Amino acid sequence: MAARVVGRTGRLAAVVRSSAVRLQSRLHGSTGLRSGSQANFFPPLEDAMLPSGSFNNRMALITGGGTGLGRAMTATLSQLGAQCIIASRKLDVLQRTAEEISSQTGNKVHAVQCDVRDPQAVSQCVDQIEALTGLPDVIINNAAGNFVCPSERLSPNAWKTITDIVLNGTAFVTLELGKRLIQNQKGASFLAITTIYAESGSGFVVPSASAKAGVEALYKSLAAEWGRYGHRFNIIQPGPIRTKGAFSRLDPTGAFEKAMIDRIPTGRLGTPAEIANLAAYVSSNYASWMSGAVIRFDGGEYVSLAGEFNELRSVTPDQWKLLEAMIRKTKGS
Ligand SMILES: CCCCC/C=C\C=C\C(=O)SCCNC(=O)CCNC(=O)[C@H](O)C(C)(C)COP(=O)(O)OP(=O)(O)OC[C@H]1O[C@@H](n2cnc3c(N)ncnc32)[C@H](O)[C@@H]1OP(=O)(O)O
Ligand SMILES: NC(=O)C1=CN([C@@H]2O[C@H](COP(=O)(O)OP(=O)(O)OC[C@H]3O[C@@H](n4cnc5c(N)ncnc54)[C@H](OP(=O)(O)O)[C@@H]3O)[C@@H](O)[C@H]2O)C=CC1
Numbered sequence: 401m402a403a404r405v406v407g408r409t410g411r412l413a414a415v416v417r418s419s420a421v422r423l424q425s426r427l428h429g430s431t432g433l434r435s436g437s438q439a440n441f442f443p444p445l446e447d448a449m450l451p452s453g454s455f456n457n458r459m460a461l462i463t464g465g466g467t468g469l470g471r472a473m474t475a476t477l478s479q480l481g482a483q484c485i486i487a488s489r490k491l492d493v494l495q496r497t498a499e500e501i502s503s504q505t506g507n508k509v510h511a512v513q514c515d516v517r518d519p520q521a522v523s524q525c526v527d528q529i530e531a532l533t534g535l536p537d538v539i540i541n542n543a544a545g546n547f548v549c550p551s552e553r554l555s556p557n558a559w560k561t562i563t564d565i566v567l568n569g570t571a572f573v574t575l576e577l578g579k580r581l582i583q584n585q586k587g588a589s590f591l592a593i594t595t596i597y598a599e600s601g602s603g604f605v606v607p608s609a610s611a612k613a614g615v616e617a618l619y620k621s622l623a624a625e626w627g628r629y630g631h632r633f634n635i636i637q638p639g640p641i642r643t644k645g646a647f648s649r650l651d652p653t654g655a656f657e658k659a660m661i662d663r664i665p666t667g668r669l670g671t672p673a674e675i676a677n678l679a680a681y682v683s684s685n686y687a688s689w690m691s692g693a694v695i696r697f698d699g700g701e702y703v704s705l706a707g708e709f710n711e712l713r714s715v716t717p718d719q720w721k722l723l724e725a726m727i728r729k730t731k732g733s
Contacts, residue, residue, distance in 0.1 A: 438667030442699070448479050449677040454684050455482035459536040461529060463487050463516060463573060464543030466494040468643030469593065471501075472672030473540055473679045478505040480680060485529050485536065487514040488543055516543050516569030519576070526576050535581055535588075538683045541570040541615070542593045546608040547649040559607045566611035571618055578626060587630025589683045592619045593675075596637045596702045599694075605650070616694065623692035632691040634682050639698025641670040665700035 460477045464470040465486025474484045478501050486494050486509060494511035502509045510532050514525035529536065545565040549558065570592055581588050597605065598612035616635055623633035640646075640660050651657055661668060678697055681687055696702055704710055715723065 438665070440667075442666040442668065444668075444671045444674050445677075446671065446673040448476050448680070450480055450680055450684055450686065452479075453481045454680070454686070455480040455538075458482050458538060459485070459533040460538035460540065460683070461485045461487065461536040461573075461577070462540045462542055463514075463569070465540075466490060466497045466511070468645045469638070469641060469672050469675055470540070470542040471497050472676040473542065474509060475501050475505070476673070476676035476680050477538070477683070478502070478507045478509055480684075481507060482538065483508050483510075483533055485510045485512055485533060487512045487516075487525055487529075489513065489515050516573055517564040519572045522569075522572040522576050526580060530580070535577065535584060535586055537587075538589050538591075539573070539577055540591045540593070540679060540683065541573055543569055544593070544608070546605060546646070548604045548651075550604060551606045554607065562607035563611040563614075566608060567614040567618075570615045574618065574622070578622070578629075578631065581631065582626075582629045585630075588632075589687075590619065590622070590631060590633045591679060591682055592616070592633075592635050593679075594635055594637050596639055596696060596698050598637060599696075600702070600706075620692055620694070627691060632688070634687075634690055634692070635694045636675065636678060636682065637694065637696045637698065637702075638675055639664065639670055639696075639701040641672060641675060643672070660701070663701060663704045664698070665704050668699065670697065670699060 455477055458481070460474075460482045462470050462474045462477070462484060463486075465474040465484065466488050470486065470488075474486055474497070478484050484498075484501070484507070486498060488494060491511060491513040494513070498509035498511040510529075512525050512528050512532075515521050543565060545562050547562075574590060577588070578590075592615050594612040594615055595608070597609050598616050601613070602609045619633040619635050622631070626633070640657075642657075647654075647657070657669075675697060678695065682690060682693075682695070
Protein backbone atom coordinates (compact mmCIF):
# COMPACT_ATOMS: atom_id res chain seq x y z
CA MET A 401 0.00 0.00 0.00
CA ALA A 402 2.73 2.43 1.08
CA ALA A 403 4.70 1.53 -2.04
CA ARG A 404 1.64 2.22 -4.24
CA VAL A 405 1.17 5.68 -2.63
CA VAL A 406 4.86 6.50 -2.96
CA GLY A 407 4.83 5.36 -6.60
CA ARG A 408 1.79 7.43 -7.39
CA THR A 409 3.19 10.48 -5.57
CA GLY A 410 6.42 10.19 -7.54
CA ARG A 411 4.52 9.92 -10.86
CA LEU A 412 2.35 12.95 -9.98
CA ALA A 413 5.36 15.00 -8.98
CA ALA A 414 6.98 14.11 -12.30
CA VAL A 415 3.81 15.11 -14.19
CA VAL A 416 3.62 18.43 -12.33
CA ARG A 417 7.31 19.04 -12.92
CA SER A 418 7.25 18.23 -16.63
CA SER A 419 4.12 20.27 -17.24
CA ALA A 420 5.70 23.19 -15.41
CA VAL A 421 8.81 22.83 -17.55
CA ARG A 422 6.68 22.71 -20.75
CA LEU A 423 4.76 25.78 -19.62
CA GLN A 424 7.93 27.63 -18.68
CA SER A 425 9.53 26.90 -22.03
CA ARG A 426 6.38 28.05 -23.85
CA LEU A 427 6.38 31.28 -21.84
CA HIS A 428 10.07 31.89 -22.39
CA GLY A 429 9.80 31.13 -26.08
CA SER A 430 9.74 33.80 -28.75
CA THR A 431 5.94 33.88 -28.89
CA GLY A 432 5.81 35.47 -25.39
CA LEU A 433 2.48 33.65 -24.83
CA ARG A 434 1.58 34.99 -21.42
CA SER A 435 2.31 38.59 -22.28
CA GLY A 436 0.09 38.15 -25.33
CA SER A 437 -2.89 36.90 -23.35
CA GLN A 438 -2.79 38.25 -19.77
CA ALA A 439 -1.68 41.69 -20.88
CA ASN A 440 -4.92 42.09 -22.83
CA PHE A 441 -6.70 42.57 -19.52
CA PHE A 442 -4.40 45.46 -18.59
CA PRO A 443 -4.00 47.82 -21.54
CA PRO A 444 -1.87 50.87 -20.72
CA LEU A 445 -3.49 54.28 -21.16
CA GLU A 446 -1.20 56.92 -22.52
CA ASP A 447 -3.17 60.17 -22.06
CA ALA A 448 -2.50 62.61 -19.24
CA MET A 449 -4.85 61.63 -16.41
CA LEU A 450 -5.20 64.89 -14.48
CA PRO A 451 -7.37 67.81 -15.67
CA SER A 452 -5.55 70.14 -18.02
CA GLY A 453 -4.11 73.13 -16.16
CA SER A 454 -3.47 71.09 -12.99
CA PHE A 455 0.10 72.47 -12.91
CA ASN A 456 -0.57 76.01 -14.15
CA ASN A 457 1.77 78.52 -12.50
CA ARG A 458 3.87 75.73 -10.99
CA MET A 459 7.59 75.10 -11.52
CA ALA A 460 8.93 71.56 -11.61
CA LEU A 461 12.53 70.33 -11.48
CA ILE A 462 13.13 66.85 -12.86
CA THR A 463 16.66 65.46 -12.54
CA GLY A 464 17.56 63.14 -15.39
CA GLY A 465 14.64 64.70 -17.29
CA GLY A 466 16.33 64.49 -20.68
CA THR A 467 15.77 60.76 -21.20
CA GLY A 468 13.59 57.77 -20.35
CA LEU A 469 11.15 58.05 -17.47
CA GLY A 470 12.31 61.56 -16.51
CA ARG A 471 11.54 62.75 -20.01
CA ALA A 472 8.05 61.21 -19.85
CA MET A 473 7.37 62.88 -16.49
CA THR A 474 8.56 66.21 -17.89
CA ALA A 475 6.28 65.84 -20.92
CA THR A 476 3.24 65.11 -18.75
CA LEU A 477 3.89 67.93 -16.26
CA SER A 478 4.51 70.34 -19.11
CA GLN A 479 1.32 69.24 -20.84
CA LEU A 480 -0.55 69.91 -17.59
CA GLY A 481 0.74 73.48 -17.46
CA ALA A 482 4.00 73.32 -15.47
CA GLN A 483 7.12 75.24 -16.35
CA CYS A 484 9.80 72.54 -16.16
CA ILE A 485 13.52 72.51 -15.56
CA ILE A 486 15.41 69.38 -16.54
CA ALA A 487 18.92 68.81 -15.18
CA SER A 488 21.62 66.24 -15.85
CA ARG A 489 25.14 65.96 -17.26
CA LYS A 490 24.50 66.01 -21.02
CA LEU A 491 23.41 69.51 -22.00
CA ASP A 492 22.86 68.64 -25.68
CA VAL A 493 20.44 65.83 -24.75
CA LEU A 494 18.62 68.10 -22.29
CA GLN A 495 18.32 70.92 -24.83
CA ARG A 496 16.92 68.60 -27.50
CA THR A 497 14.33 67.21 -25.09
CA ALA A 498 13.44 70.67 -23.79
CA GLU A 499 12.85 71.99 -27.30
CA GLU A 500 10.79 68.97 -28.34
CA ILE A 501 8.53 69.09 -25.30
CA SER A 502 8.15 72.90 -25.30
CA SER A 503 7.17 72.89 -28.94
CA GLN A 504 4.50 70.25 -28.28
CA THR A 505 2.99 71.74 -25.11
CA GLY A 506 3.60 75.46 -25.56
CA ASN A 507 5.08 75.60 -22.05
CA LYS A 508 8.71 76.49 -21.47
CA VAL A 509 11.13 73.69 -20.54
CA HIS A 510 14.57 74.88 -19.36
CA ALA A 511 17.73 72.76 -19.66
CA VAL A 512 20.36 73.08 -16.93
CA GLN A 513 23.59 71.11 -16.87
CA CYS A 514 24.35 69.50 -13.53
CA ASP A 515 26.27 66.50 -12.24
CA VAL A 516 24.34 65.67 -9.08
CA ARG A 517 27.42 63.97 -7.57
CA ASP A 518 29.05 67.37 -7.14
CA PRO A 519 27.50 69.47 -4.34
CA GLN A 520 29.00 72.69 -5.77
CA ALA A 521 27.51 71.97 -9.20
CA VAL A 522 24.16 71.31 -7.52
CA SER A 523 24.35 74.64 -5.68
CA GLN A 524 25.17 76.47 -8.94
CA CYS A 525 22.34 74.62 -10.69
CA VAL A 526 19.90 75.80 -8.03
CA ASP A 527 21.24 79.39 -8.45
CA GLN A 528 20.45 79.07 -12.16
CA ILE A 529 16.98 77.69 -11.43
CA GLU A 530 16.22 80.56 -9.05
CA ALA A 531 17.23 83.02 -11.75
CA LEU A 532 15.18 81.24 -14.45
CA THR A 533 11.94 80.40 -12.69
CA GLY A 534 12.29 80.94 -8.95
CA LEU A 535 12.40 77.98 -6.57
CA PRO A 536 10.38 74.99 -7.79
CA ASP A 537 7.11 73.74 -6.31
CA VAL A 538 7.78 70.20 -7.53
CA ILE A 539 11.09 68.34 -7.28
CA ILE A 540 11.48 64.90 -8.84
CA ASN A 541 14.74 63.11 -8.01
CA ASN A 542 14.89 60.72 -10.92
CA ALA A 543 18.57 60.75 -12.01
CA ALA A 544 20.35 57.42 -11.47
CA GLY A 545 23.19 55.20 -12.57
CA ASN A 546 23.22 51.42 -12.59
CA PHE A 547 24.63 48.30 -14.27
CA VAL A 548 24.49 44.59 -13.57
CA CYS A 549 27.75 43.23 -12.19
CA PRO A 550 28.73 40.41 -9.83
CA SER A 551 29.70 42.14 -6.59
CA GLU A 552 33.13 40.49 -6.53
CA ARG A 553 33.95 42.32 -9.79
CA LEU A 554 33.05 45.81 -8.48
CA SER A 555 35.93 48.27 -8.05
CA PRO A 556 35.76 50.86 -5.27
CA ASN A 557 35.15 53.50 -7.94
CA ALA A 558 32.28 51.50 -9.46
CA TRP A 559 30.64 51.36 -6.01
CA LYS A 560 31.29 55.06 -5.44
CA THR A 561 29.98 56.07 -8.86
CA ILE A 562 26.56 54.48 -8.40
CA THR A 563 26.10 55.39 -4.75
CA ASP A 564 27.25 58.97 -5.47
CA ILE A 565 24.71 59.47 -8.26
CA VAL A 566 21.80 57.77 -6.54
CA LEU A 567 22.13 58.45 -2.81
CA ASN A 568 24.47 61.45 -2.54
CA GLY A 569 23.03 63.07 -5.68
CA THR A 570 19.48 62.81 -4.35
CA ALA A 571 20.62 64.10 -0.95
CA PHE A 572 22.56 67.07 -2.42
CA VAL A 573 19.61 68.15 -4.61
CA THR A 574 17.08 67.65 -1.81
CA LEU A 575 19.11 69.42 0.88
CA GLU A 576 20.13 72.36 -1.31
CA LEU A 577 16.56 73.00 -2.45
CA GLY A 578 15.07 72.19 0.94
CA LYS A 579 17.26 74.76 2.73
CA ARG A 580 16.44 77.50 0.24
CA LEU A 581 12.72 76.66 0.27
CA ILE A 582 12.69 76.77 4.06
CA GLN A 583 14.47 80.14 4.01
CA ASN A 584 11.83 81.45 1.58
CA GLN A 585 8.96 79.84 3.54
CA LYS A 586 7.84 78.04 0.40
CA GLY A 587 6.21 74.60 0.42
CA ALA A 588 7.05 71.90 -2.14
CA SER A 589 6.45 68.31 -3.20
CA PHE A 590 9.54 66.08 -3.34
CA LEU A 591 9.35 62.75 -5.14
CA ALA A 592 12.10 60.13 -5.39
CA ILE A 593 12.11 57.38 -8.00
CA THR A 594 13.59 54.23 -6.48
CA THR A 595 12.93 50.61 -7.49
CA ILE A 596 11.16 47.52 -6.12
CA TYR A 597 14.45 45.96 -5.00
CA ALA A 598 15.17 48.93 -2.71
CA GLU A 599 12.97 46.98 -0.30
CA SER A 600 14.17 43.41 -0.87
CA GLY A 601 17.77 44.06 -1.90
CA SER A 602 19.04 42.35 -5.03
CA GLY A 603 22.17 40.55 -6.07
CA PHE A 604 24.09 41.84 -9.10
CA VAL A 605 22.92 45.45 -8.61
CA VAL A 606 24.17 45.82 -5.04
CA PRO A 607 25.39 49.46 -5.19
CA SER A 608 22.06 50.51 -6.72
CA ALA A 609 20.03 48.48 -4.20
CA SER A 610 22.02 49.94 -1.27
CA ALA A 611 21.77 53.51 -2.54
CA LYS A 612 18.06 53.30 -3.40
CA ALA A 613 17.36 51.91 0.09
CA GLY A 614 19.23 54.93 1.46
CA VAL A 615 17.11 57.26 -0.68
CA GLU A 616 13.97 55.69 0.77
CA ALA A 617 15.26 56.20 4.32
CA LEU A 618 16.13 59.83 3.47
CA TYR A 619 12.67 60.56 2.07
CA LYS A 620 10.73 58.83 4.84
CA SER A 621 12.82 60.69 7.43
CA LEU A 622 12.32 64.10 5.81
CA ALA A 623 8.58 63.44 5.40
CA ALA A 624 8.47 63.33 9.20
CA GLU A 625 10.88 66.23 9.81
CA TRP A 626 9.98 68.83 7.16
CA GLY A 627 6.19 68.66 7.08
CA ARG A 628 6.38 71.71 9.34
CA TYR A 629 7.96 73.65 6.46
CA GLY A 630 5.23 72.68 3.99
CA HIS A 631 7.24 69.91 2.30
CA ARG A 632 5.86 66.53 1.26
CA PHE A 633 8.15 63.57 0.47
CA ASN A 634 7.04 60.50 -1.44
CA ILE A 635 8.61 57.56 -3.21
CA ILE A 636 7.65 55.61 -6.33
CA GLN A 637 9.19 52.16 -6.81
CA PRO A 638 8.79 51.30 -10.50
CA GLY A 639 9.00 47.78 -11.84
CA PRO A 640 10.54 47.24 -15.27
CA ILE A 641 9.73 49.87 -17.90
CA ARG A 642 11.70 49.71 -21.13
CA THR A 643 14.13 52.62 -21.49
CA LYS A 644 17.43 52.63 -23.32
CA GLY A 645 19.29 53.77 -20.17
CA ALA A 646 18.01 50.94 -17.98
CA PHE A 647 17.73 48.05 -20.41
CA SER A 648 21.13 48.58 -22.08
CA ARG A 649 22.82 48.30 -18.68
CA LEU A 650 20.62 45.74 -16.95
CA ASP A 651 19.59 43.45 -19.79
CA PRO A 652 22.22 44.04 -22.48
CA THR A 653 21.37 40.85 -24.43
CA GLY A 654 17.60 41.16 -24.09
CA ALA A 655 17.41 37.64 -22.62
CA PHE A 656 16.10 38.77 -19.23
CA GLU A 657 13.02 40.60 -20.53
CA LYS A 658 10.99 37.46 -21.24
CA ALA A 659 11.62 36.13 -17.74
CA MET A 660 10.45 39.44 -16.27
CA ILE A 661 7.26 39.47 -18.32
CA ASP A 662 6.61 35.86 -17.34
CA ARG A 663 6.59 36.66 -13.65
CA ILE A 664 4.58 39.91 -13.86
CA PRO A 665 0.90 39.11 -13.12
CA THR A 666 -0.29 41.85 -15.49
CA GLY A 667 1.75 40.15 -18.22
CA ARG A 668 3.63 43.15 -19.54
CA LEU A 669 6.18 45.84 -18.76
CA GLY A 670 5.03 49.25 -17.58
CA THR A 671 5.11 52.25 -19.89
CA PRO A 672 6.76 55.65 -19.37
CA ALA A 673 3.36 57.36 -19.71
CA GLU A 674 1.92 55.27 -16.87
CA ILE A 675 4.65 56.27 -14.45
CA ALA A 676 4.41 59.88 -15.63
CA ASN A 677 0.71 59.94 -14.71
CA LEU A 678 1.42 58.52 -11.26
CA ALA A 679 4.28 60.97 -10.67
CA ALA A 680 2.04 63.85 -11.78
CA TYR A 681 -0.69 62.80 -9.36
CA VAL A 682 1.72 62.41 -6.42
CA SER A 683 3.28 65.81 -7.20
CA SER A 684 -0.08 67.55 -7.65
CA ASN A 685 -2.31 69.28 -5.13
CA TYR A 686 -4.76 66.37 -5.51
CA ALA A 687 -2.25 64.47 -3.37
CA SER A 688 -1.66 67.22 -0.82
CA TRP A 689 -2.43 64.76 2.03
CA MET A 690 0.10 62.23 0.75
CA SER A 691 3.49 62.28 2.46
CA GLY A 692 5.88 59.53 3.49
CA ALA A 693 4.21 57.16 1.01
CA VAL A 694 6.09 54.38 -0.76
CA ILE A 695 4.16 53.42 -3.88
CA ARG A 696 5.07 50.18 -5.58
CA PHE A 697 4.17 50.41 -9.29
CA ASP A 698 5.21 47.17 -10.90
CA GLY A 699 2.28 45.22 -12.38
CA GLY A 700 2.47 42.87 -9.37
CA GLU A 701 6.06 41.72 -9.98
CA TYR A 702 7.23 42.12 -6.37
CA VAL A 703 4.56 39.94 -4.79
CA SER A 704 4.87 37.46 -7.63
CA LEU A 705 8.58 37.04 -6.87
CA ALA A 706 8.01 36.86 -3.12
CA GLY A 707 5.24 34.27 -2.67
CA GLU A 708 6.62 30.83 -1.90
CA PHE A 709 3.84 28.95 -3.67
CA ASN A 710 3.37 31.19 -6.70
CA GLU A 711 4.96 28.60 -9.01
CA LEU A 712 1.78 26.55 -8.50
CA ARG A 713 0.24 28.78 -11.20
CA SER A 714 1.49 26.17 -13.64
CA VAL A 715 -0.47 23.26 -12.08
CA THR A 716 -3.39 22.30 -14.37
CA PRO A 717 -7.00 21.70 -13.16
CA ASP A 718 -6.57 17.91 -13.66
CA GLN A 719 -3.39 17.95 -11.61
CA TRP A 720 -5.20 19.91 -8.90
CA LYS A 721 -7.83 17.13 -8.70
CA LEU A 722 -5.08 14.63 -8.00
CA LEU A 723 -3.29 16.89 -5.54
CA GLU A 724 -6.50 17.65 -3.67
CA ALA A 725 -7.37 13.97 -3.42
CA MET A 726 -3.94 13.24 -1.96
CA ILE A 727 -4.20 16.06 0.56
CA ARG A 728 -7.71 15.05 1.63
CA LYS A 729 -6.61 11.43 2.09
CA THR A 730 -4.02 12.47 4.69
CA LYS A 731 -5.05 11.63 8.24
CA GLY A 732 -3.13 12.98 11.21
CA SER A 733 0.40 14.34 11.23
C1 LIG B 1 15.87 45.41 -17.35
C2 LIG B 1 15.64 45.70 -15.91
C3 LIG B 1 14.56 46.64 -15.63
C4 LIG B 1 14.39 46.88 -14.16
C5 LIG B 1 15.18 48.07 -13.75
C6 LIG B 1 15.21 48.27 -12.31
C7 LIG B 1 15.91 49.26 -11.76
C8 LIG B 1 16.63 50.25 -12.51
C9 LIG B 1 17.40 51.15 -11.91
C10 LIG B 1 18.17 52.13 -12.66
O1 LIG B 1 18.82 52.94 -12.05
S1 LIG B 1 18.10 52.13 -14.37
C11 LIG B 1 18.95 53.62 -14.89
C12 LIG B 1 20.16 53.27 -15.60
N1 LIG B 1 20.68 54.46 -16.23
C13 LIG B 1 21.96 54.81 -16.16
O2 LIG B 1 22.78 54.13 -15.57
C14 LIG B 1 22.31 56.08 -16.85
C15 LIG B 1 23.59 56.71 -16.38
N2 LIG B 1 24.72 55.77 -16.38
C16 LIG B 1 26.00 56.10 -16.71
O3 LIG B 1 26.30 57.22 -17.04
C17 LIG B 1 27.05 55.02 -16.60
O4 LIG B 1 26.50 53.77 -16.88
C18 LIG B 1 27.71 54.98 -15.19
C19 LIG B 1 28.81 53.90 -15.19
C20 LIG B 1 26.70 54.68 -14.09
C21 LIG B 1 28.37 56.33 -14.85
O5 LIG B 1 29.16 56.81 -15.89
P1 LIG B 1 30.61 57.50 -15.58
O6 LIG B 1 30.50 58.47 -14.50
O7 LIG B 1 31.13 57.96 -16.91
O8 LIG B 1 31.43 56.30 -14.99
P2 LIG B 1 32.64 55.44 -15.61
O9 LIG B 1 32.30 54.89 -16.94
O10 LIG B 1 33.86 56.27 -15.50
O11 LIG B 1 32.70 54.22 -14.57
C22 LIG B 1 32.88 54.45 -13.18
C23 LIG B 1 33.41 53.16 -12.55
O12 LIG B 1 32.45 52.13 -12.74
C24 LIG B 1 33.03 51.02 -13.46
N3 LIG B 1 32.04 50.42 -14.35
C25 LIG B 1 31.36 51.05 -15.31
N4 LIG B 1 30.56 50.19 -15.93
C26 LIG B 1 30.78 48.99 -15.38
C27 LIG B 1 30.24 47.66 -15.60
N5 LIG B 1 29.33 47.44 -16.53
N6 LIG B 1 30.67 46.65 -14.84
C28 LIG B 1 31.60 46.86 -13.87
N7 LIG B 1 32.15 48.10 -13.59
C29 LIG B 1 31.73 49.12 -14.35
C30 LIG B 1 34.16 51.67 -14.24
O13 LIG B 1 35.12 50.71 -14.64
C31 LIG B 1 34.68 52.71 -13.25
O14 LIG B 1 35.45 52.07 -12.26
P3 LIG B 1 37.07 52.11 -12.31
O15 LIG B 1 37.53 51.39 -11.09
O16 LIG B 1 37.45 51.38 -13.58
O17 LIG B 1 37.47 53.55 -12.35
N1 LIG C 1 13.36 51.85 -16.47
C1 LIG C 1 13.12 51.01 -15.47
O1 LIG C 1 12.72 49.86 -15.67
C2 LIG C 1 13.31 51.45 -14.07
C3 LIG C 1 13.86 52.66 -13.73
N2 LIG C 1 13.97 53.02 -12.42
C4 LIG C 1 14.44 54.35 -12.06
O2 LIG C 1 13.86 55.30 -12.91
C5 LIG C 1 14.72 56.42 -13.04
C6 LIG C 1 14.91 56.74 -14.51
O3 LIG C 1 15.56 55.67 -15.16
P1 LIG C 1 15.43 55.44 -16.73
O4 LIG C 1 14.65 56.52 -17.32
O5 LIG C 1 15.02 54.05 -16.95
O6 LIG C 1 16.97 55.54 -17.19
P2 LIG C 1 17.80 56.70 -17.89
O7 LIG C 1 19.19 56.19 -18.00
O8 LIG C 1 17.11 57.16 -19.12
O9 LIG C 1 17.75 57.88 -16.84
C7 LIG C 1 18.77 58.20 -15.94
C8 LIG C 1 19.00 59.70 -16.03
O10 LIG C 1 19.90 60.06 -14.99
C9 LIG C 1 20.76 61.06 -15.49
N3 LIG C 1 22.01 61.01 -14.74
C10 LIG C 1 22.85 59.94 -14.60
N4 LIG C 1 23.93 60.30 -13.88
C11 LIG C 1 23.74 61.60 -13.53
C12 LIG C 1 24.52 62.52 -12.78
N5 LIG C 1 25.70 62.18 -12.25
N6 LIG C 1 24.03 63.78 -12.63
C13 LIG C 1 22.84 64.14 -13.16
N7 LIG C 1 22.08 63.31 -13.88
C14 LIG C 1 22.53 62.05 -14.07
C15 LIG C 1 20.98 60.70 -16.95
O11 LIG C 1 21.29 61.85 -17.74
P3 LIG C 1 22.79 62.25 -18.17
O12 LIG C 1 23.42 61.06 -18.78
O13 LIG C 1 22.58 63.42 -19.11
O14 LIG C 1 23.47 62.70 -16.91
C16 LIG C 1 19.62 60.14 -17.34
O15 LIG C 1 18.82 61.14 -17.93
C17 LIG C 1 15.99 56.06 -12.29
O16 LIG C 1 15.95 56.58 -10.98
C18 LIG C 1 15.94 54.56 -12.22
O17 LIG C 1 16.65 54.06 -11.13
C19 LIG C 1 13.57 52.19 -11.41
C20 LIG C 1 13.06 50.98 -11.68
C21 LIG C 1 12.84 50.51 -13.03
